[in-house]
Amino acid sequence: MTVLNRERNEEALAAAGEVLRSRSLTQLAIARFLRNRVAVGATLIVAVMILMATFAPLFELMTGYEMDFQDRNFYSGKAPDWDAKHYFGTDQNGRDIFVRTMFGMRISMLVALVAASVALVIGVSYGAISGLAGGLTDTIMMRILDLLISYPLTLIAVIALAYFGRNIFIVFIIIGLVEWQIMARVIRGQVISLRNSDFIEAARAAGVRPIGILVRHIVPNVTGVAIVYMTLIIPEVILVESFLGYLGLGVQEPNTSLGVLISEGANAIERKPWMTYGPGMFLVVLLLALNFVGDGLRDAFDPKDR
Amino acid sequence: MSDRDTILSVENLSVHFRLGGGVFSRASIVRAVENVSFALQRGETLSIVGESGSGKSTLARAVLRLVAITKGSVILNGENLAQLSNNEVRKRRQNMQMVFQDPIASLSPRRTVEQIIAEPLMVHQPELSGEERSAKVRDTMDAIGLLPDMRNRYPHEFSGGQAQRIGIARALIVEPTLLVADEPVSALDVSIQAQVLNLLSDIKRQRSLSLLFISHDLSVVQHVSDRLLVLYLGHVMEVGAAKDIYANPQHPYTKALLSAVPTIDFSANKPKRTRLTGELPSPTVEHVGCPFASRCPMAQAICNEQKPQLNTVEGRDVACHFPG
Numbered sequence: 001m002t003v004l005n006r007e008r009n010e011e012a013l014a015a016a017g018e019v020l021r022s023r024s025l026t027q028l029a030i031a032r033f034l035r036n037r038v039a040v041g042a043t044l045i046v047a048v049m050i051l052m053a054t055f056a057p058l059f060e061l062m063t064g065y066e067m068d069f070q071d072r073n074f075y076s077g078k079a080p081d082w083d084a085k086h087y088f089g090t091d092q093n094g095r096d097i098f099v100r101t102m103f104g105m106r107i108s109m110l111v112a113l114v115a116a117s118v119a120l121v122i123g124v125s126y127g128a129i130s131g132l133a134g135g136l137t138d139t140i141m142m143r144i145l146d147l148l149i150s151y152p153l154t155l156i157a158v159i160a161l162a163y164f165g166r167n168i169f170i171v172f173i174i175i176g177l178v179e180w181q182i183m184a185r186v187i188r189g190q191v192i193s194l195r196n197s198d199f200i201e202a203a204r205a206a207g208v209r210p211i212g213i214l215v216r217h218i219v220p221n222v223t224g225v226a227i228v229y230m231t232l233i234i235p236e237v238i239l240v241e242s243f244l245g246y247l248g249l250g251v252q253e254p255n256t257s258l259g260v261l262i263s264e265g266a267n268a269i270e271r272k273p274w275m276t277y278g279p280g281m282f283l284v285v286l287l288l289a290l291n292f293v294g295d296g297l298r299d300a301f302d303p304k305d306r
Numbered sequence: 307m308s309d310r311d312t313i314l315s316v317e318n319l320s321v322h323f324r325l326g327g328g329v330f331s332r333a334s335i336v337r338a339v340e341n342v343s344f345a346l347q348r349g350e351t352l353s354i355v356g357e358s359g360s361g362k363s364t365l366a367r368a369v370l371r372l373v374a375i376t377k378g379s380v381i382l383n384g385e386n387l388a389q390l391s392n393n394e395v396r397k398r399r400q401n402m403q404m405v406f407q408d409p410i411a412s413l414s415p416r417r418t419v420e421q422i423i424a425e426p427l428m429v430h431q432p433e434l435s436g437e438e439r440s441a442k443v444r445d446t447m448d449a450i451g452l453l454p455d456m457r458n459r460y461p462h463e464f465s466g467g468q469a470q471r472i473g474i475a476r477a478l479i480v481e482p483t484l485l486v487a488d489e490p491v492s493a494l495d496v497s498i499q500a501q502v503l504n505l506l507s508d509i510k511r512q513r514s515l516s517l518l519f520i521s522h523d524l525s526v527v528q529h530v531s532d533r534l535l536v537l538y539l540g541h542v543m544e545v546g547a548a549k550d551i552y553a554n555p556q557h558p559y560t561k562a563l564l565s566a567v568p569t570i571d572f573s574a575n576k577p578k579r580t581r582l583t584g585e586l587p588s589p590t591v592e593h594v595g596c597p598f599a600s601r602c603p604m605a606q607a608i609c610n611e612q613k614p615q616l617n618t619v620e621g622r623d624v625a626c627h628f629p630g
Contacts, residue, residue: 024460025416198412205370206426206476207399216425220416 029224032300039296042289049286053109056102080274088278092268100256101279105286107257108238111172115237118176120230123183128222130184131191132214142188145181153178154243161249168251175240183229190222224301231294235287242283258283313483313516314346314369319378321361321368321540325590334590338364340540341378346484349514351507353527353548355563356537359586362520363407365537366486369518370402371395382484400430403477407489409469413461419472420457423447426480442479450475451505467498471505478509485510486518491526503530524567528552536560539589539597546622556619556629559598596627604628 033039052059080089088097130141160174194200194217203213242259244250246266251257258279265275321339338361346352354362367373369380371387380387382402387395403426406412413422423443427434434442444454450471461469470490477485487506491499507530510517521527527534531548536559544557555561562580584601596602599609608627616623619630 024418025462198406198408199414201372202404202406202412202473202476203414203425205372205399205404207396207429208425209396209429212429216417217414221414 026224029300033296036296036299038292039300042292042296045285045289046293049105049282049289050109052102053105056099056106059102060099080277089272089274091264091275092272097261097275097278100261101258101282104256104258104261104279105282107168107251107255108241108259108283108286111175111241111257112234112237114169114172115176115179115241116230116234118173119180119183119233119237120226122177123180123229124187124222124226126180127184127187127189128191128214128218131188132195132218134192134195138188145184149181154240157240157244158247158249161244168255171241171244171250175237175244179233179237179240183226183233186225186229187222190225191218194218194221228294228298228301231290231297235290235294238283238287238290258286311348312345313348313383314518315381316345316369317343317379317381319343319365319368319380320376321364321373322376336589337592338540338589339368342537342540342542343378344535344542344545346516346518348483348516349510350532351510351517351519351530352533352535353519353521353531354535354537355521355524355527357522357563357586359539359589360537361540361589362522362537363488364540366404366488366518366520370399370404370486372404397430400426400480401482402484402486403480403482405470405473405477405485405487405490408493409466409473410461410464412473413469415461418458418460419447419452422461422472423476423479426476430480443475446475446479449509450478465498466494467502470494470498470502474502474505474509478513481513482515484516484518486520488520489522490519492521492523499526506530524564536563539587539593541593541597542616542623542625543598544622544624544626545616550620550622554620556622556624557626558602558604558628562603596625 080087086096086098088101090096091100126141126145130138133141157174157178161171164170164174200213200217203217208216238258241250241257242262245257245259246263248263250260261279262276262283265272265277265279268275319339319342320337323336323338324333325336326333340361342365344352354365356362364373368375371380371390375388378388382398385398387398390398417425420440420443423446424439427439427442443457447454447456452468452471452475456464456468461472464472474490490506491502494502503526506517506519509515517530519527519530528548533546534548534551535545536543536551536557538559544551544555544560551560552564555564558580562582565579580603582601582603587597587600593613595608595610595612596605596614599605602609606628612627614625614627616625617629618624
């Protein structure tokens with residue numbers, strides 16, 4: 001008869017412990033994300049597009065960005081021609097649209113990064129302060145937010161751009177300034193539910209300082225949600241920039257963005273319809289892929305789906 | 307017992323909450339705890355019982371000053387917590403720790419067991435080195451019956467009973483003199499309840515800890531309590547030695563509570579249950595008379611007019627005009 005003793009139990013548990021590595025919530029979320037094939041595929045697409053935008057000058061070497069002065073139809077632009085390596089055709093100035101699209105993506109992605117970061121910083125601080133303060137402060141901050149949400153923000157962006165001039169970084173920051181509100185709402189809700197949770201009270205009962213509670217207990221539990229909403233804000237930011245570019249308020253020549261390229265194509269759509277195809281396709285694929293990545297992250301971080 | 311062994315003394319404690327009260331509406335006041343006094347000796351277990359909404363948890367939190375005290379005093383080791391600043395209370399928390407009702411929700415989901423258990427140490431003994439802290443965590447885990455290789459795991463990997471052991475380890479690592487346990491076993495399976503209760507009473511004996519035990523489960527309370535305090539709408543109904551109260555309750559509310567405990571007794575002379583009718587009245591009303599009068603089977607005219615004071619009846623204190 002086998003006698004189970006404490007020592008042998010502990011040996012067995014120690015051996016099992018080496019095999020069964022413990023996994024944190026973040027590791028579990030990553031594992032869940034990797035199981036989501038659509039999200040993983042979308043992540044790969046976004047990664048490829050980021051690489052293409054990063055190495056845009058290489059495409060310039062490959063296809064020739066310079067204007068083709070020998071061509072008699074120089075000003076009319078050319079339809080897509082794979083033999084001439086003009087994959088998306090050329091525009092009315094004879095510039096290769098594929099290369100222009102790669103350079104346009106650079107600006108669109110830069111906008112996404114800068115504006116979404118601005119939105120993240122403002123949204124998280126505003127939401128966290130509002131949620132933690134509670135009471136009258138919370139009420140006033142939320143009513144101000146309601147007021148801002150009820151304004152057409154693109155209009156504010158247009159007015160601000162007309163006032164401050166069309167510097168590219170002003171464009172980025174203004175877009176960030178108009179896109180933070182939903183982030184603030186979401187973070188405030190999270191902070192309020194965390195503030196009333198048992199483990200925060202346990203930390204208070206243990207004697208942790210308020211700043212320690214914020215840093216060690218609230219921030220780590222909010223980051224997941226903040227990252228998810230940031231990926232959902234990015235497509236919106238790209239879209240707003242494209243809209244501003246379409247109105248002629250975005251970046252200035254010779255810089256370009258996906259929105260500016262589509263706008264140029266739209267102006268010539270009767271005679272040179274191909275000018276919108278390439279940039280339009282890239283914009284749609286980029287936005288869709290980013291949305292799928294955001295959805296995948298949201299599902300992965302959802303604690304209800306463990 | 308001599309007075310020197312009194313760890314905690316609560317005098318005329320009241321906790322009121324303001325409810326609502328905006329620009330257009332008047333605030334109503336919830337009287338969660340009203341004029342409660344009791345004392346707790348070293349190594350003693352006092353259980354606070356009452357139905358949902360009776361103010362048990364609020365009383366526990368007020369003793370630890372986790373909610374603001376409206377009136378009265380809470381004297382722990384000779385100091386009145388009600389008069390200290392928040393920061394000074396924070397420093398005293400080494401002496402008073404708490405175990406929570408929902409074991410898993412009371413553990414931060416993104417921290418490892420070691421980080422959770424070590425947190426009170428980081429606050430109250432910051433001079434310890436990382437190694438000393440780890441050693442203390444390991445010792446405490448061992449005393450509570452947790453295996454050392456659980457250190458680097460996360461709360462979601464544990465069952466309720468194990469999670470509650472982690473919560474108890476966190477409370478005990480700073481060696482408090484007072485432990486407040488707010489329904490520590492009500493979220494656990496019955497078989498696990500017994501384990502956790504035995505653990506608590508072992509620890510209490512070994513460390514001569516004073517335990518304030520909150521529960522609505524009278525069969526659980528019977529096993530752990532030295533003394534019992536029955537709370538109804540924030541008022542003390544009956545307080546005294548647990549044995550006496552279980553054997554012979556004097557307050558009609560205590561009688562009704564005890565008769566509601568399920569028993570396995572098929573004999574013909576099984577005591578009849580006293581059924582209470584009606585709901586718990588709103589805690590926003592200030593009572594002129596006895597708060598229990600609206601549901602009391604023995605209520606008379608005087609019960610609605612005059613609030614009964616605590617009187618010594620059969621060796622314990624009872625707040626009733628017609629005890630017995």
